[in-house]
Amino acid sequence: MDNPARDDILRGMALDCDILIVGGGLNGPCLALALSQAGLTSTVIDALPAETRDADTFDGRSYALALASARLLQAIGIWDAVKANAQPMHEIKASDGRAGEGPSPFFLHFERDELEEGPMGYMLEDRFLRQALLARMESDPNVTHLPRAKVVAQDISGPASVTLEDGRVLTGQLLVGADGRQSGTGARAGIKRLGWDYGQTALVCSLAHDLPHHGIAHQFFMPAGPLAILPLPGNRCSIVWSETHARAAEINALDDGAYLDILRPRFGDFLGDIRLAGKRFTYPLNLTISERFV
Ligand SMILES: Cc1cc2nc3c(=O)[nH]c(=O)nc-3n(C[C@H](O)[C@H](O)[C@H](O)COP(=O)(O)OP(=O)(O)OC[C@H]3O[C@@H](n4cnc5c(N)ncnc54)[C@H](O)[C@@H]3O)c2cc1C
Known part of the structure; x- marks a missing residue:
């Protein structure tokens, strides 16, 4: 929908990226890699250190991937890295x-x-999926990955912006909450659950x-x-x-x-x-x- 006032604001600002994504679990990185294929830049922000999420012992869960999910992983360039470990x-x-x-x-x-x-x-173990997503994000020039960065506030009245715990402010055209089942992004946006x-x-x-x-x-x-x-x-x-x-x-x-x-x-x-x-x-x-x- 046309919104000339907002477009003027966006034109006048150098935004950090097109899409700000809070959460570097599974959905955040998958979305960032898919957006990259459409030429959009994104910043994936996650509270945990990358080494923690990359560790073999981080999370014991294994995923049952439906065929559609396997196809999605193929489309975003992850499948080749995980297929040898997929049952x-x-x-x-x-x-x-x-x-x-x-x-x-x-x-x-x-x-x-x-x-x-x-x-x-x-069936695919979380460790293989997570490690492949982390590696792919690091090598994609359209994706900026910010580990060890906790979002504490957001503003979506103009261009989207988030404030990190250390005071840094990041901006983008759109804010995506992929921050899990207790999504702070959703709560701050007033999305009732x-x-x-x-x-x-x-x-x-x-x-x-x-x-x-x-x-x-x-x-x-x-x-x-x-x-x-x-x-x-x-x-x-x-x-x-x-x-x-x-x-x-x-x-x-x-x-x-x-x-x-x-x-x-x-x-x-x-x-x-x-x-x-x-x-x-x-x-x-x-x-x-x-x-x-x-
Ligand atoms: C035992 C078990 C088995 C499961 N099996 C399956 C299965 O077989 N198939 C299936 O499809 N699903 C399965 N699930 C569900 C699946 O794990 C979740 O749906 C999935 O992890 C959700 O991914 P997500 O990216 O939305 O959130 P998450 O993976 O929860 O990631 C959220 C991320 O957001 C970050 N974060 C949170 N708050 C902030 C903040 N303020 N600032 C910055 N970062 C923040 C966190 O550090 C975290 O890394 C299973 C779950 C469990 C527990």
């Missing part, structure tokens, strides 16, 4: 179950033959197992919450194991051996013996969603 997902099985009883004989089954092309999606606590915490880790998983993802719906078993390259999988907050805290406080003793009857023996293949993580689960979408 194709050929089947998904969902059933209910109880610890020690194994999964129910009745289950939902989705398989790749239902699609015209390729696998149903891919709805949400509630699920009363559950996800226990997350990678496991090594004796038998091959054949690219099959499993979701067991247990009385306390779901247990997702997601295939990773090799004889490895990622689990997302939901328990009530109190029970998850108890389990997480146990040593590795006792943790696995509780997991084994829930997991079952269809992949042979299981062992931890990395650090253990916990994530509280809650719903948060904007009240309105435009």
Whole structure:
């Protein structure tokens, strides 16, 4: 829409970039790289140091990437850097179950033959995706990456501007909030959110197992919450194991051996013996969603 007054302001100012992006997690860098292909410059600002986000041990989660997400990573030049570490997902099985009883004989089954092309999606560990995004941002001349920089204020009455904790002010034509589920950018812009606590915490880790998983993802719906078993390259999988907050805290406080003793009857023996293949993580689960979408 024409806005001559605003255009005059923008013409009179040397802006730092076209688009200011708060948040250098997943969505911020993906957007910056996509905008770069359209010739737009952006500044990606993240509160955490780059070394923290680049570390193998930063975040234990693994992502189930739908085919559309894999295509997006291809389009922004990330896929070649991560594909060797991406596990194709050929089947998904969902059933209910109880610890020690194994999964129910009745289950939902989705398989790749239902699609015209390729696998149903891919499993990819956060560390590989995050490292590839960081490297790509550093080599893209249209992207300025500002790690260790916390946004504390913003103004969108004229050209967009943000103020960093150290007092620096950055300007752009548009401000994007990609700062996660407790988005300060959204709160400062008055975007109201709805949400509630699920009363559950996800226990997350990678496991090594004796038998091959054949690219099959499993979701067991247990009385306390779901247990997702997601295939990773090799004889490895990622689990997302939901328990009530109190029970998850108890389990997480146990040593590795006792943790696995509780997991084994829930997991079952269809992949042979299981062992931890990395650090253990916990994530509280809650719903948060904007009240309105435009
Ligand atoms: C265990 C687990 C498994 C998951 N599995 C999947 C999955 O299989 N598939 C899937 O699609 N999704 C999955 N998700 C969800 C997915 O992780 C999130 O949707 C995704 O990380 C959101 O990305 P984002 O870039 O919006 O935010 P984030 O990744 O949360 O990044 C936000 C960034 O903003 C920065 N930031 C915040 N405030 C400021 C500030 N004031 N100034 C500067 N920087 C700031 C933070 O430092 C952070 O780096 C999973 C989540 C969990 C917990």
